[in-house]
Amino acid sequence: MAGCRVWKMWIERMVRWSVVFLAWILSFYSLIQHTAPEWSVFHLLALTALLWVTELFPFPEHGGRVTVHFPFLFALGSLYSPGVAGIVYGLTVLFVGWMTKKSLSNSAFRSGYTILGLMAAEAYISFMRQPLLEAGDIWKLLLVLAVYVLVFELVSKIIRDGTECLRLRPRYSRLWVNNWLWETGIALLSLLYCAAFFGMLWQERDTDTLAFIFFFTPLVAFAVLSNVIARLMRKRRKLELLFLLSTNINKTLNLREVMEQTILPLSKVIDYSYGIFYLLKNERLYPSVTSGDVPHHLKKQSHTLNRGLNGWVASHGQPAMVDDVKLDPRCHEDLEDAEEVRSMLCVPLEMDGEVLGVITLGKADRRGFEEADLTFLQVLASQTVIALHNARLMNERERRVVAEERNRLAREIHDGIAQSFAGVLMKVESSLKVFDSQPEQVRSWLEQSEKKLREGLKEVRHSITALRPSPAAKIGLIPALRRRVEAFQNETDVDAFFEQEGENYPLSTEAEETVYMVCHEALSNAAKHAKASEVKVTLRYEPEELKLVVEDNGVGFSLAQAVYKAEAQKRYGIVGMNERAQNLNAALQFDSEEGQGARVILTIPMKEEAIQASSGQRGKNSTV
Structure with missing residues (x-):
């Protein structure tokens, strides 16, 4: 593989330098073959200077190396010889490349394929010279001139793109097929200018040095102006891109x-x-x-x-x-x-x-x-x-939250489910030992084990529910609360009601999650401890705050004793509810006395940062 890469690089370089040497040989041969020109050295210097300015301000394509050089090559080839045009162009490109510190090999190759295209076009025009002189028809002359430009473009572009395809990793974006619109436009511009120059010579108008300068100045000005505009547009795109990137980058956390x-x-x-x-x-x-x-x-x-x-x-x-x-x-x-x-x-x-x-x-x-x-x-x-x-x-x-959640689940499993299962296992083992001698004791132990297993099953379901995405995020807060109340009633055979007061408005995802989880935990506690016959859940929308009230007519409880008992048994339901409320700067209140039922009240202040102006959420909640 490495040897193949070396050979491909060697072939590509040999082709590039062969194009350069062939171009210069043909240029010097053409210079020798032609007789002394009739035009002065001032015309030559003027065209060379204009060509130099044009090469110094390229168009913003192909890395900024495309120029409208063909009208100058046509003028130099017509007034002097193709050899003079090739040598002047080659020296100009090398000089500009040296000034701008471009690669010498790239500058030489660019001049090489351009000179070969010019030589091919001159060969065509030499073949058509006698028919042109005999025809004398301006339209036929323009047609021949169009073919002349076409031959130049085809030969130079085929050499350039063919050599590009020999590279280890061809830059296909620089090929003619991917820039045909741009390069075709430059070719048409060159054709129009060449036709105008040919018409000027045909009608034998004033052709002194100043006339040449004034004739080509618009073309040079167009090249310089295009280059300046391209640079300004590039700076503008940089500023726009920097603004967009800085805005979009800071929106994502991926x-x-x-x-x-x-x-x-x-x-x-x-x-x-x-x-x-x-x-x-x-x-x-x-x-x-x-x-x-x-x-x-x-x-x-x-x-x-x-x-x-x-x-x-x-x-x-x-x-x-x-x-x-x-x-x-x-x-x-x-x-x-x-x-x-x-x-x-x-x-x-x-x-x-x-x-x-x-x-x-x-x-x-x-x-x-x-x-x-x-x-x-x-x-x-x-x-x-x-x-x-x-x-x-x-x-x-996120990693820290996941670790904390794993630790919490581990504590819950160890302190809750695992302890229950351990107690059940001890009773089952004891039951097996006295199964024949104490059947009544075995029956009592099995009944206790059944009760423990049911409580453990509820703990498992509660943990699974906590791991799943909140139903409030899936179907909306109000539908989720209705389903939770219905599920509570089906599981406990306790009369349960849900009521909404006030017109609902959009809430942040965190607020919906907190309301649902507090309601879920309050209902779970009511099912375990309240011994109530009726439970009511009220969600009250007020202009400045949102209130969730979960109340029952059960036995009630002492908050201090409940917290102490939860910490002693390592159960964190009430503590978790309070932590969720604190994250929203909300207030969580427990209103209960033993024998008089209980009320859990969550109050969330409706600040601007807690409300999401989302019409989609409003519509979703209002359909309930």
């Missing part, structure tokens, strides 16, 4: 969603080949979310803190932008991982001196990132860190 919402939309404002979101765990960086053209082995490969640019950034807590990974010693391991990467951008996710992870962007071009990209990524990372911290706190809180 760790993976935070990472995806951070790195995936970055391609809209930062041009990169691949992006990786690393999280730091146990002194190692683990790739959690990837984007773009990421090598397959990098999606699962973790790094130590002293390996590659990622490890350096994570260990030092400092951002890094590398223009050429071959020249930076921190990136030697990165070259082994991704052979085609040439520039990297890496920022730490740091909070209170602790590095949580790293965001890494890689690009196949040298000097692929700008200082503005680094600044934007740092700002985005600062927002992401807060969301990551919140998500981690929420995950930790």
Whole structure:
């Protein structure tokens, strides 16, 4: 596999440089074959300067390297020779690439396939030159000129896209088929300008140097203006994206969603080949979310803190932008991982001196990132860190809640069900020993065991009910309370009633859960201890508070004795009810005396934060 990768890389590089050498050989050959031009060197310098400005301000496609250079190549080829046009264009592209610190090989290859397309178009026009002179029809001339532009576009794009497909990981987004609308528009613009230039020469109008400059100035101005507008729009998209991301990120507490919402939309404002979101765990960086053209082995490969640019950034807590990974010693391991990467951008996710992870962007071009990209990524990372911290706190809180719930269940099982079953087991063992000699005693023990088992079964059902999602969350608070009252009546044969007072309004999920669980626990206590003949549950909606009242006509109880007995027997029903009420800043009142029944009153103040303005909930409750 490694040998195949090496061979494919070698073939792709050989093809690229073969295109470059062939283009330059044809350019010099054409220069030698043509006689001295009739046009002055000032025209040549003017066209070269205009071409240079156009190349310096590219369109925002293909990484910002598409320009309207063809009208200048057509003018240079028509006035001088294809060889002059090819050499001038090649030197201009290399000079602009050197100025902007772009990759020399990429600049040379771009000039190479463009020159070959120009040579193919000139070969076609040379073949059609005699028929053109004989025809003298302007429409036929325009048709030939259109084919000339078409030949140039086809040959140059076929060479470019064909070589791109030879790469280890082709960048299909740069192929003509994915950008046909944009590139077709540029081709039509070039055709119109070439036709206008051809018409100017055909009618033998004033063609001094200033006339050339004024003729091509609108095209250059269009290129410069498009580049400036594209940059401004890119900055605007960065601000919009930063606002949207900071808003959406802070809305979610899911760790993976935070990472995806951070790195995936970055391609809209930062041009990169691949992006990786690393999280730091146990002194190692683990790739959690990837984007773009990421090598397959990098999606699962973790790094130590002293390996590659990622490890350096994570260990030092400092951002890094590398223009050429071959020249930076921190990136030697990165070259082994991704052979085609040439520039990297890496920022730490740091909070209170602790590095949580790293965001890494890689690009196949040298000097692929700008200082503005680094600044934007740092700002985005600062927002992401807060969301990551919140998500981690929420995950930790959920784990703690789960642990506490497990401990509570363990206590309930040990102190309640397990003790009951242990007592039943002792009576059964004793019954087996005296089964023949003391049948009446055995009968008494079995009856006691039956009673204990029934109580244990109720405890099990109560625990299962506590584990399940609250019925209030499933069907709504009022239907859930009605069902609970009906179930209580069926289980105990006690007359039970539910009554709603006032117009219901939406409640928060936590408030509905608290009301239901307090009612559930109050009814369970009434079934166990009240010995009542009638129980009434009232849910009263008032403008400033919500009241739940559960009352019975049973034997009543002393609250102090009930709490003492519950703590002694390690039962936490009343304590749990009170804790739920305190979480809502609600009041829980027990009104009872021995022999006079009991009332459990839950009062929840209706503050704004406790009410959810949800018409869906209102509709759901009002249908009961």
